[in-house]
Amino acid sequence: MDRSGLELPTFEAGWVWLAGAGPGDPGLLTLHALHGLEHADVVIYDALVGEGVLNLAKSRAGLEFAGKRGGKPSPRQPDISRRLIHLARRGKRVLRLKGGDPFVFGRGGEEALALVAARVPFRVIPGISAGIGGLAYAGIPVTHRAINSVVTFITGHDASGDVPGSVDWSAIAAGSPVLVIYMAMKHLGRIAARLVDGGRRADEPVAIVSRASTADQRVLESTLGDCAAAAVAAGIVAPALVVVGQVVRLRGGLDWLGALTGRTLVADPLGLRSRVEAG
Numbered sequence: 001m002d003r004s005g006l007e008l009p010t011f012e013a014g015w016v017w018l019a020g021a022g023p024g025d026p027g028l029l030t031l032h033a034l035h036g037l038e039h040a041d042v043v044i045y046d047a048l049v050g051e052g053v054l055n056l057a058k059s060r061a062g063l064e065f066a067g068k069r070g071g072k073p074s075p076r077q078p079d080i081s082r083r084l085i086h087l088a089r090r091g092k093r094v095l096r097l098k099g100g101d102p103f104v105f106g107r108g109g110e111e112a113l114a115l116v117a118a119r120v121p122f123r124v125i126p127g128i129s130a131g132i133g134g135l136a137y138a139g140i141p142v143t144h145r146a147i148n149s150v151v152t153f154i155t156g157h158d159a160s161g162d163v164p165g166s167v168d169w170s171a172i173a174a175g176s177p178v179l180v181i182y183m184a185m186k187h188l189g190r191i192a193a194r195l196v197d198g199g200r201r202a203d204e205p206v207a208i209v210s211r212a213s214t215a216d217q218r219v220l221e222s223t224l225g226d227c228a229a230a231a232v233a234a235g236i237v238a239p240a241l242v243v244v245g246q247v248v249r250l251r252g253g254l255d256w257l258g259a260l261t262g263r264t265l266v267a268d269p270l271g272l273r274s275r276v277e278a279g
């Protein structure tokens with residue numbers, strides 16, 4: 001790549017770069033994240049960061065996994081923070097790489113605050129969050145002028161693993177035409193039921209996007225009433241995002257990945273033109 005004229009910051013020894021890797025496709029890395037990969041001495045990465053991204057690290061870099069694997073419990077957050085601090089104090093260039101964006105349901109803030117407390121210098125590199133970029137790979141815009149002026153990003157479970165008690169599901173059901181739910185698969189049936197209790201229609205469109213932007217991407221279109229059972233029947237696996245709202249219908253026109261393998265896209269997936277013609 002010709003990067004002449006592009007000035008990227010020097011990765012100084014003893015620094016931690018807290019970076020987002022995007023939803024999976026290495027092409028969705030930022031230039032800062034790529035630069036970090038090319039210069040890091042150690043890369044500490046999460047389960048959501050794929051091989052295609054890690055292959056971009058310089059060959060002498062140490063790669064350390066800090067996520068859940070094979071049902072074993074993940075390293076405790078304080079242990080990860082301690083490791084970052086330890087390596088930085090030993091003069092390493094430490095790239096802390098997380099899926100999507102580090103500050104979106106990624107505990108990046110907690111790790112950064114631990115660095116502040118330890119007086120370790122750091123830089124934050126945002127990434128493309130799966131709830132935006134992953135949906136774009138499914139042909140679903142999170143906002144569309146004819147549909148929504150509001151979009152809400154929600155986590156489907158809290159620190160205890162349960163449906164988050166702090167989420168006011170009826171307020172969200174009433175106030176946000178489009179919902180993007182991370183970590184939703186475990187409690188999808190309960191979440192959908194709470195939204196219907198809050199006034200959402202059971203026939204409202206839902207899409208579940210699994211492993212977005214990777215070679216294994218799958219998209220299941222369903223409805224609020226059926227989505228939990230449909231996900232089980234289709235064998236949809238995590239990581240997956242659930243999007244609720246009329247923007248899902250735009251996929252009929254915007255599934256650009258599907259078009260690459262022969263899907264015919266329709267120019268008016270919402271049927272707005274025919275509605276205008278009918279008066």
Ligand code: SAH
Nearest residue numbers: 100101104106129130182183211212239240
């Ligand atoms: N920081 C991340 C989110 C971490 S929470 C980001 O900004 O994207 C983990 C959840 O993110 C997963 O349970 C899933 O809901 C979602 N997720 C991350 N990557 C994904 C992908 N490639 N496809 C679908 N969902 C993904």
